[in-house]
Amino acid sequence: MKTIIVGERTVLRTIRDDELELIRRWRNIPENRRMFFTDHDISPEEHRNWFDKIAADEARGTYCIAEARDDRCVGNITYEIEEPGEVALLGIMIGPEDDRGKGYGAEAIALLSEELAASRDVSKVAVEVFSTNRDALVFYRKIGFTIVRVEPERNMQDGKPCDVNILEKKLTSQ
Numbered sequence: 001m002k003t004i005i006v007g008e009r010t011v012l013r014t015i016r017d018d019e020l021e022l023i024r025r026w027r028n029i030p031e032n033r034r035m036f037f038t039d040h041d042i043s044p045e046e047h048r049n050w051f052d053k054i055a056a057d058e059a060r061g062t063y064c065i066a067e068a069r070d071d072r073c074v075g076n077i078t079y080e081i082e083e084p085g086e087v088a089l090l091g092i093m094i095g096p097e098d099d100r101g102k103g104y105g106a107e108a109i110a111l112l113s114e115e116l117a118a119s120r121d122v123s124k125v126a127v128e129v130f131s132t133n134r135d136a137l138v139f140y141r142k143i144g145f146t147i148v149r150v151e152p153e154r155n156m157q158d159g160k161p162c163d164v165n166i167l168e169k170k171l172t173s174q
């Protein structure tokens with residue numbers, strides 16, 4: 001996989017130490033963390049371990065989503081190749097509220113998907129989204145994902161069972 005992937009609005013690149021802490025803080029904002037499977041307050045140590053574990057794993061990766069004009073970190077995107085030559089599971093967060101709705105998320109997913117298809121022969125990407133995350137469901141469907149399965153009450157959210165939607169998008173390698 002490339003270490004830098006350049007798009008029009010965003011660049012996907014390595015996360016720097018100061019940005020790792022920034023991402024941890026965004027990730028811990030209650031409105032964000034309730035939308036992820038790991039929903040407790042993440043300590044700096046746990047976050048660093050998460051990052052190191054990904055770095056050591058051939059099947060996984062994470063990038064800083066940086067604004068193309070000024071290299072400012074606006075979020076992060078991760079992948080995990082679940083079945084080689086088949087499917088990669090993605091996760092994304094645009095941190096600052098002000099930076100949402102500007103096309104960064106859509107471009108980051110397109111750039112990473114293209115790279116996964118070209119370098120790792122991945123033929124489809126998937127995401128797992130809580131039914132309560134209406135914004136993310138609208139977003140993913142707008143950028144070409146379709147719901148392939150709903151797993152009823154797979155997770156707990158705010159002390160209540162929550163359905164998880166599995167969405168996929170087929171990729172075409174160049």
Ligand SMILES: CC(C)(COP(=O)(O)OP(=O)(O)OC[C@H]1O[C@@H](n2cnc3c(N)ncnc32)[C@H](O)[C@@H]1OP(=O)(O)O)[C@@H](O)C(=O)NCCC(=O)NCCS
Nearest residue numbers: 092093094100101102103104105106129135136138139142
């Ligand atoms: C979901 C998320 C990644 C979307 O990224 P983003 O950069 O804000 O989305 P974009 O600006 O690239 O939007 C792409 C398209 O989706 C639409 N869209 C994005 N968020 C939307 C929302 N909340 N409501 C309606 N449409 C939305 C945009 O209008 C755009 O459509 P267009 O091309 O017709 O203009 C971002 O809002 C986020 O990080 N949310 C919090 C974390 C999260 O829920 N992550 C997903 C966990 S599964």
